[in-house]
Each structure stands twice: as C-alpha cells, then as structure tokens.
Amino acid sequence: MPSPQKKDPCAPITVPVAAPDRRPVEGPEADEELALLAKAVGHPARVQILRLLVRREACICGDIVDELPLAQSTVSQHLKVLKQAGLVRGDIDGPRVCYCIEPRALRRLKALIGSL
Amino acid sequence: MPSPQKKDPCAPITVPVAAPDRRPVEGPEADEELALLAKAVGHPARVQILRLLVRREACICGDIVDELPLAQSTVSQHLKVLKQAGLVRGDIDGPRVCYCIEPRALRRLKALIGSL
DNA sequence: AGCTCGTATCGCCGTTCCACGATGAACGGG
DNA sequence: CCCGTTCATCGTGGAACGGCGATACGAGCT
Numbered sequence: 322m323p324s325p326q327k328k329d330p331c332a333p334i335t336v337p338v339a340a341p342d343r344r345p346v347e348g349p350e351a352d353e354e355l356a357l358l359a360k361a362v363g364h365p366a367r368v369q370i371l372r373l374l375v376r377r378e379a380c381i382c383g384d385i386v387d388e389l390p391l392a393q394s395t396v397s398q399h400l401k402v403l404k405q406a407g408l409v410r411g412d413i414d415g416p417r418v419c420y421c422i423e424p425r426a427l428r429r430l431k432a433l434i435g436s437l
Numbered sequence: 438m439p440s441p442q443k444k445d446p447c448a449p450i451t452v453p454v455a456a457p458d459r460r461p462v463e464g465p466e467a468d469e470e471l472a473l474l475a476k477a478v479g480h481p482a483r484v485q486i487l488r489l490l491v492r493r494e495a496c497i498c499g500d501i502v503d504e505l506p507l508a509q510s511t512v513s514q515h516l517k518v519l520k521q522a523g524l525v526r527g528d529i530d531g532p533r534v535c536y537c538i539e540p541r542a543l544r545r546l547k548a549l550i551g552s553l
Numbered sequence: 554a555g556c557t558c559g560t561a562t563c564g565c566c567g568t569t570c571c572a573c574g575a576t577g578a579a580c581g582g583g
Numbered sequence: 584c585c586c587g588t589t590c591a592t593c594g595t596g597g598a599a600c601g602g603c604g605a606t607a608c609g610a611g612c613t
Contacts, residue, residue, distance in 0.1 A: 352484040360479030368468040
C-alpha cells in the first residue's frame with residue numbers, strides 16, 4: 322500500500338476559512354431549523370457528546386461509549402440524532418467510525434440562537 | 438382608584454443593567470441546564486412564541502393564540518413549558534395574563550450555546 | 554348574584570423519545 | 584478463511600410529548 326501512515330479520516334474537506342452563512346436567521350424556515358437543532362441538543366447525553374467532540378478538537382470514535390454511563394446502542398442512537406440534525410459527521414475509518422462536530426452547523430445554531 | 442392609567446405588569450423588576458451571569462458554562466450542571474433550555478426551544482411553535490415575545494419587546498397576552506394556528510389549550514401548554522424552563526414569565530393583569538421573555542434566561546442560553 | 558371573557562387544567566389519543574439487550578454487517582488480522 | 588472488534592440496527596417496554604375538546608377557575612362587569 323502506498324501510504325504507510327493512516328490518513329486522517331476527519332481531515333477538513335475543502336473549507337479552510339469560515340464562509341459566513343448567508344441564510345436568514347428569521348422566518349418560518351429558520352424557526353423550523355432552530356427547533357430541529359435545539360431539539361437535538363435537548364438531551365444531557367447529547368450535550369455531553371457534543372462537549373466531548375469539541376474538546377477533542379480533532380475527532381474521536383466510540384471512546385464516547387466509555388465516557389458515558391450508557392449502553393453502546395444508546396450512544397449510537399444519540400449519535401444518530403446528532404448526525405440527522407447535521408451537528409455531527411461520522412467518517413468511516415476501517416472497522417471503526419470517527420465522529421467529529423460539523424462546525425458549520427454549530428455556527429448556524431449559534432447564529433439562530435443569537436437572533437432571539 | 439388612585440391610578441387612572443393601568444400600570445404595566447411587565448415592567449422590569451429591579452435589574453436595570455445586565456448583571457453578567459456568574460455561573461459556569463461547563464460541567465454536568467451546565468450540561469443539564471443547557472439540555473433543559475434547548476429542549477424547551479426544540480419545538481417550532483415555541484420558537485415562534487419566543488420570537489413574538491422578543492419582537493414585541495414589551496409583553497403581550499393571549500394574542501399569541503391568534504398568531505398561531507393552534508388551539509388555545511395547546512398554546513397554553515407550550516407557554517407552560519417555556520415558563521417551566523424559565524424562558525418566559527407570566528404576570529397576571531386582571532383577567533388576562535401578560536407574558537414576556539426572561540432576558541436573564543435568554544442570555545444564559547446564549548452563553549451556554551456559545552460555550553460549545 | 555349571575556355572566557362573560559380569558560386562561561389554565563384535565564383526559565384522551567396517537568406519536569415519539571429513551572433505554573436496553575440481542576442480532577447483524579463491515580472491516581482487519583491471524 | 585474464519586474470527587474478533589467495532590459499530591449500526593432491530594425489537595421492546597415504559598415514559599414523555601403534542602394535539603385537541605371539554606371543563607374548571609378567576610377577575611371584572613352589569
């Protein structure tokens with residue numbers, strides 16, 4: 322194989338600088354979006370997961386399970402919720418999956434909350 | 438009666454300047470608090486109500502019911518949720534109730550979200 | 554006192570959430 | 584090729600959510 326060192330599955334895609342989100346922060350669509358994001362954050366376990374992922378600025382994998390007092394399946398479900406809300410990304414790295422926060426979505430959430 | 442003009446039931450209490458919240462934005466308690474607040478915001482109707490209350494910087498009452506496509510009882514329940522989360526205050530004004538946002542709680546939410 | 558208006562609460566329903574164990578699918582190593 | 588590791592998904596049970604109409608409450612008016 323050509324690359325002896327594992328390539329980082331969480332390397333940023335193509336967004337070196339933060340392109341400011343052009344979408345509006347008000348109106349029915351924004352309300353719906355804010356509700357969706359807030360709902361995803363609206364559970365202590367999910368908050369903990371998000372905190373974990375931002376603290377380890379890079380991405381980690383199912384070590385999350387070890388950090389939380391929950392079963393593996395439960396953690397997986399919470400990750401799914403966060404992924405569906407767009408707050409988290411899961412990149413496949415061989416047999417394991419590497420999760421990292423989606424900075425764009427997080428910024429979007431902050432913008433929406435800030436508009437209140 | 439001594440006062441010919443109705444006194445504003447939503448007049449600010451005693452907090453002219455914004456005393457910055459001294460509580461931490463991280464740790465288990467903060468996680469729980471953020472989850473609670475986010476959960477309250479995690480519904481489109483509740484977002485709309487919050488928007489209404491911040492737009493009319495002053496407080497309004499059950500006009501909220503007229504603004505939303507929901508039954509009165511449903512709106513009342515959403516208001517209850519927001520009140521229990523501390524995001525909204527309801528002051529009794531004679532036969533009707535005057536709701537207004539609780540700026541401290543809103544600032545707190547922004548601080549907690551900002552800490553992510 | 555009785556009435557009315559504006560809210561809150563109750564009871565009911567169907568849906569969704571949350572937790573778990575068990576099972577399944579994908580990948581890498583021996 | 585089989586096997587262990589890692590994660591996702593399924594199925595289930597209990598709890599909470601979200602909607603509504605019906606009903607109760609409380610303050611003011613006549």
